[in-house]
Amino acid sequence: MRAFEFIFRRILTAIFVLIGVSLITFSISHVVPTDTAALYLGSTRARPADLERIRIKLGLDRPLPVQYAIYMKDLVHGDLGDSIATKRPVLQELTDRLSATLELLFFGMFIATLIGVPLGVLSARWQSTWADVFVRIISIVGVSMPAFYLGLLMQIAFFRNLDLFPLSGRVDSNLRFTNPIDPVTSFFLLDTFLTSNWIALKDVFHHLVLPGFTLAAYPIGLIARMNRAAMLEVLGQDYIRTARAYGIRERVITYLYALKNAISPTLTVIGLTVAYALTGTFFVEVIFNWPGLGLFTVRSLLALDYPAIMGMTLLGASGYVLINLIVDLLQMWVDPRIRLK
């Protein structure tokens, strides 16, 4: 019952936050000095009559509160407006690109967790040895390296010098004719696997490696550092000392007793880094020409495509709120003390 109440309250808060968020995104796009109608017509020297017509069509002649009410009404009906640049519905543009970004994001976070957590454990177990120093160097370099620079270095090293991985894109364009991908889920790794399209699977994986690792660098650094701190805190507690006094092997203590209790803070950090990685995908997608939300958003930002910008900020904030909600629920499941509070 308590758990249910907790979940209900968290979801209710999330809804209120999102309503506030929509107010902020609306304000951002309406304090603008530029003329949206002129942008829509693609010219600043359009005839005044045409501008007026567009203004009325887009509802720009109404008072701001009315515009917000209309915006919210459309939003509830799943209508985010039409992109000024492509004239297609923003929702369509976003959903078309969502899977490419999510695939990259999941792949990056998967690598980051797989590398970051063991690094943190290693570092804490061998505190103040060369292993610890090594891990701390990796983690500080990871969080100090700009993604928009690391991506270029990856391209120089692994495409130009070693020719191991492709330069950019999500899939080789020739595959369209030889081994076309059947978009079951639009997650290419999954699609090619489900349809046993092994040649395409290998190609998709090859395309994922460089952007994936570029994206993972920052999360690896942060997760390793936070996991190390969490492990050290747990390892300093009385029950660990007791376990040591009983002569339980250090390996068992580290992996069985300590790691379990370090999971809760690590989960929080992983949730936090997903948010960082979300904005990280923008740079990674620009560098690797990845056909996802980030590339679309950057183009929209530069073209001042407001409906698209509003849609993306709203989606980004919703994603962030959702991630936090999931982390809270996971923590409640991992750590019963939170449930009882």
Added chain:
Amino acid sequence: MDHPAHTITESQNMRTTRHVFNVILRDPLALISTVIIIFFILIAIFAPFVAPYPDQGQGSTNASDTMHPPSAKFLLGADRLGRDILSRIIYGARPALVVPIGVVLFAVLIGAPLGALAGYKGGWVDEVIMRITDLFLAFPSLLLAMAIAASIGRGLDKAAIALVVSWWPWYTRIARGAAVSLKEQYFVEAAQAIGVSDTVIIFKHILPNTLSPILVQATVDLGTVILAMGGLAFIGLGTQPPSPDWGLMISEGRTFILDQWWISTYPGIAIFIVVLAFNLLGDTLRDIFDPRQYK
């Protein structure tokens, strides 16, 4: 007039300052980081005197040396418009360091008093301030900054404003946490008892004592803000050409990365070193006083 309690906190502040200096002097990594940061600040200030080609550093083109590889004439090579990369990195240290320091400063100036007010007053004031803060924190910071920077127009100043708007809530949170625990202390209660006004208590007694956790957080954040400024410039929302900026230089050289690698590589190293220095220094400061203890 000076309250005795206030004198005590002041001498405590002096002692922590000396303590910080001692720790930095003894920790080799923190010392090197501090030296690197001071070095970059100095070349930013004295750019016209240390840059080999000051006019190119500021943007004037030099058509006879386009894409000149690194050599004795151009130590780090020249870019698409024949400008000396080294000079542009030196001039680029100005937006790269001075602007992020300004961003963090303004974010602290907005965020900290609001947080102190919320924590000290409690009740509906606290509720209103913190719920607004939550709204801003509901966005991934950089995404919010990008949207704001795009809509108020591109440019270094606009990018800086956008970052301040998306960064202040973090300091509100920290200051509030500190204020809540300070409110219970004797020197605050004593000030209330003798009828000191809330404004004076907040600015004279609460805020100065929230400074140390905020300064630590600010140092740690500087690296992140430098990365964010670079990122905004990289996608075209920050500094506009022909002004020098490290993020912009990386973006300008991106098309030629496979052949004229030096255009992007050297400014990238500059960003990396500066951010690394701030992160290392921030780590040391965080070890001295952990700002999380106030949360």
